[in-house]
Amino acid sequence: MTAHSARAAAFVANEARMHWHDTALWHVRSKRDRAAASVPEWEELRTQAAALKAHTVSRLAEYLEAFERNALRLGAVVHWASTPDDHNRAVLSILEERGLKRLVKSKSMLTEECHLNGFLEARGIEVVDTDLGERIVQLARETPSHIVLPAIHKKKEEIGELFHEHLHTAAGASDPKYLTEAARGHLREKFLAAEAGLTGVNFAIAETGGFVVCTNEGNADLGASLPRVHIASMGVEKLVPRAADLAVFLRLLARSATGQPVTTYTSHFHGPRAGGELHLVIVDNGRSALLASEAHRRALSCIRCGACMNTCPVFRRSGGHSYDATVPGPIGSVLAPSREPGRYAGLPFASSLCGSCDDVCPVRIDLHQQLLTWRHELGERRLTPAPKRAAARLGSFVLARPWLYRALGWLGRAALRWVPRPVLALVAGPWARQRELPPAPRLSFRAEFGRRRVRP
Numbered sequence: 001m002t003a004h005s006a007r008a009a010a011f012v013a014n015e016a017r018m019h020w021h022d023t024a025l026w027h028v029r030s031k032r033d034r035a036a037a038s039v040p041e042w043e044e045l046r047t048q049a050a051a052l053k054a055h056t057v058s059r060l061a062e063y064l065e066a067f068e069r070n071a072l073r074l075g076a077v078v079h080w081a082s083t084p085d086d087h088n089r090a091v092l093s094i095l096e097e098r099g100l101k102r103l104v105k106s107k108s109m110l111t112e113e114c115h116l117n118g119f120l121e122a123r124g125i126e127v128v129d130t131d132l133g134e135r136i137v138q139l140a141r142e143t144p145s146h147i148v149l150p151a152i153h154k155k156k157e158e159i160g161e162l163f164h165e166h167l168h169t170a171a172g173a174s175d176p177k178y179l180t181e182a183a184r185g186h187l188r189e190k191f192l193a194a195e196a197g198l199t200g201v202n203f204a205i206a207e208t209g210g211f212v213v214c215t216n217e218g219n220a221d222l223g224a225s226l227p228r229v230h231i232a233s234m235g236v237e238k239l240v241p242r243a244a245d246l247a248v249f250l251r252l253l254a255r256s257a258t259g260q261p262v263t264t265y266t267s268h269f270h271g272p273r274a275g276g277e278l279h280l281v282i283v284d285n286g287r288s289a290l291l292a293s294e295a296h297r298r299a300l301s302c303i304r305c306g307a308c309m310n311t312c313p314v315f316r317r318s319g320g321h322s323y324d325a326t327v328p329g330p331i332g333s334v335l336a337p338s339r340e341p342g343r344y345a346g347l348p349f350a351s352s353l354c355g356s357c358d359d360v361c362p363v364r365i366d367l368h369q370q371l372l373t374w375r376h377e378l379g380e381r382r383l384t385p386a387p388k389r390a391a392a393r394l395g396s397f398v399l400a401r402p403w404l405y406r407a408l409g410w411l412g413r414a415a416l417r418w419v420p421r422p423v424l425a426l427v428a429g430p431w432a433r434q435r436e437l438p439p440a441p442r443l444s445f446r447a448e449f450g451r452r453r454v455r456p
């Protein structure tokens with residue numbers, strides 16, 4: 001059992017939660033399908049987005065330099081960070097040099113990747129996540145389980161208890177409207193008291209030096225506008241060459257993520273606000289290594305819409321925390337081994353390779369092929385878990401002998417027919433127990449193994 005499958009087994013053990021999680025995400029996936037179907041040129045948009053990203057990644061250094069030049073011209077300060085520690089120290093020094101102690105933060109998976117909150121809190125800075133889902137997991141001292149829906153693993157009753165403890169809402173209250181209002185009041189106080197605001201970056205435009213942040217709650221706008229200091233953290237892969245390219249990505253992003261035509265707030269930043277400061281922290285953290293890998297560089301095209309998670313049958317049933325990575329799901333299983341292959345060697349196996357992730361990815365990343373390639377590469381490096389290697393050897397032995405393959409198939413069907421169902425359910429693993437056993441098949445040894453005449 002890999003670390004992922006052990007954690008997945010724990011998630012699946014709570015059947016009610018597992019079914020609820022599965023249904024909630026499938027609902028988002030269905031909304032995405034309807035939104036995509038409403039755009040006649042959807043497939044063309046995906047092709048354009050894939051080509052734009054491939055082009056940008058192929059000239060990344062050039063576009064990064066152009067972006068820096070233009071951002072400086074607009075009055076931003078640019079900081080380069082090759083590691084999470086560089087990123088965190090850059091943010092800390094911006095705050096410390098100005099004596100700032102209170103930071104509000106909108107959703108940024110990059111800061112999760114860099115573990116910024118713990119780093120700053122250990123140095124006396126108050127960090128408040130202002131995205132509602134992020135605030136929920138922050139109060140619960142958990143990590144996001146999904147990149148777009150960070151608290152999707154939590155039921156409203158659990159959120160009610162959490163808010164009762166931290167925000168003093170009424171005991172037993174679980175009405176989402178009431179809880180959201182309470183969070184809104186609580187966060188409004190934090191916004192007004194904040195001394196600096198940190199946002200992520202969805203798209204950075206090389207030709208203008210500006211960038212775009214997409215949210216549904218307007219929290220990035222408040223965080224970037226109320227305090228005097230705005231810090232924006234971005235990965236090097238967030239670039240698009242021209243402002244005109246945004247039209248392609250903005251039409252794809254929200255529809256793929258939540259089924260909305262566009263995010264409620266799509267905010268463009270071009271330099272600091274009047275009297276304020278804008279700091280851009282541009283982070284590598286393994287992205288250059290990914291760029292150097294011909295097999296995996298397409299993963300840099302990801303626009304973090306989360307669609308591959310919502311559709312993945314493994315993610316929906318095993319929960320985001322089972323991946324134990326900042327970015328979970330199919331794209332996370334491609335990205336994580338590139339940073340820590342030993343630790344994440346089990347993740348490329350957390351997939352049925354059904355290809356549904358490829359079908360929904362707005363930038364056409366060949367996710368299931370990437371996962372397959374990782375299985376091969378990790379196997380070559382002998383990092384694949386031993387049971388997986390043994391199973392692969394056994395599979396190879398059986399598949400090389402068609403008679404043995406047919407015999408085992410016949411035995412499997414015989415077991416379905418003759419072994420009582422409750423006994424089969426006992427030997428099934430947690431995953432298999434969620435699935436209905438197929439009906440007992442008709443068996444014919446003669447049909448399976450009888451001599452086959454080959455007509456000339």
Ligand code: SF4
Nearest residue numbers: 302303305306308361
């Ligand atoms: S890999 Fe594709 S589907 Fe998955 S999060 Fe990235 S852009 Fe979205």
